[in-house]
Amino acid sequence: MRLETLGFDKVHEYRAGKLDWLAAGLPTEGENNNCPRAGDASRKDPIVCGLKDPVGDVRDRAKAAGWDLAVVVDDDRIVLGMLWSKQLGMDPDLTAEEVMQPGPSTFRPYVPIKEMADHLVEHDHDSVPITTSDGKLVGVLYKSEAVRLAASATACVRKMIT
Amino acid sequence: MFGRRIGIKVAMLIDRETVQEMLKQGAQLVEVLPAKEYAEDHLPGAVSHPLKLLDQEAGQIGRNRPVIVYCWDSA
Numbered sequence: 001m002r003l004e005t006l007g008f009d010k011v012h013e014y015r016a017g018k019l020d021w022l023a024a025g026l027p028t029e030g031e032n033n034n035c036p037r038a039g040d041a042s043r044k045d046p047i048v049c050g051l052k053d054p055v056g057d058v059r060d061r062a063k064a065a066g067w068d069l070a071v072v073v074d075d076d077r078i079v080l081g082m083l084w085s086k087q088l089g090m091d092p093d094l095t096a097e098e099v100m101q102p103g104p105s106t107f108r109p110y111v112p113i114k115e116m117a118d119h120l121v122e123h124d125h126d127s128v129p130i131t132t133s134d135g136k137l138v139g140v141l142y143k144s145e146a147v148r149l150a151a152s153a154t155a156c157v158r159k160m161i162t
Numbered sequence: 163m164f165g166r167r168i169g170i171k172v173a174m175l176i177d178r179e180t181v182q183e184m185l186k187q188g189a190q191l192v193e194v195l196p197a198k199e200y201a202e203d204h205l206p207g208a209v210s211h212p213l214k215l216l217d218q219e220a221g222q223i224g225r226n227r228p229v230i231v232y233c234w235d236s237a
Contacts, residue, residue: 002213003192003229004173006220013173014181014232018193021205021232024178030203157198158234 022110022160023133035153038116039109041146042130042139048073049096051080056092058083071129071137072096078135079106106131109138111160116141117150119161173231181205181230189228205232 003011014020022028025039047062047070058070062083070088072081081100090099106129107116120128120143130138176184185191191208193200200210211219213233223229 002216003220003223003231006217008220008223008225008229010228011173012176012180012184012189012228012230014178014230015175015236016178017232017235018195018203018205019235020178021181022203026178027206028203029206029208031201032203156202157196158202 023108025109025132032112032156036113036149037109038107038111038113038130038141038146039138041113041116041149042109042141043145044139046071046129046137046140048077048137049083050074051095051097051100053096054092055083055088055090055094055096055099058096059088059092062088069127069140070096071140072100073137077137079104079129079131079137082129104129106135107141107161108133112153112156113146114150114153114155115159115161117143117146117153120146176230181232184228184230187228189230190224192223192229192231193233194231195233199234208232 047058047065047067049058049070049072051072062068062070068085070083071079072083073079081102082104083096083100087099087101109130125143127140127142130141132138185207191205192211193204193208194211194213194216196212197210211223
């Protein structure tokens with residue numbers, strides 16, 4: 001780091017940097033605070049279930065709450081898999097573990113909504129789970145909501161989906 | 163304080179918790195990414211001194227308080 005060579009003697013480097021700060025959900029300042037991010041725009045009340053829950057029970061809960069999906073999580077709300085409408089329609093006596101889509105693509109809460117919307121459209125995803133960097137469920141972001149909010153958002157210099 | 167000195171005239175590496183602690187104690191935060199990226203998002207209270215301009219702008223950074231520099235990530 002160049003400051004030391006310029007005579008500064010109390011220089012520290014936060015090498016994990018801005019990405020680490022954002023991933024921790026800590027506040028930032030700047031233009032991006034004027035537009036929603038994936039975490040802000042996600043629905044925070046998705047139906048969740050455990051690995052051993054019968055699909056039929058999960059489907060009934062999801063239907064009653066107006067959801068077309070459910071998120072399979074562990075005791076710490078770490079995302080393990082997804083039950084999309086297709087899986088929710090399977091044999092009701094099977095367990096979530098037996099039918100779930102394991103290891104779904106997840107996205108971080110700090111991703112600007114414009115970038116999220118572009119990604120969801122490009123990859124034709126109707127919805128995606130939003131998680132912390134250690135996999136804990138934050139919510140579910142629907143493409144329709146991302147696209148709606150992105151209409152008034154500007155593209156960012158730094159791409160945050162890697 | 164967490165960190166490790168890796169040689170003379172080399173910055174001490176610190177983690178997020180140490181950053182927060184040092185800020186409470188009055189440390190300065192310097193983002194060295196391009197100004198456009200700083201404008202989009204920066205840590206609270208950070209000032210922008212892009213790496214390419216650091217030599218020219220170093221005089222604007224106080225020498226009596228610890229300085230924390232950061233960029234995007236460790237890559």
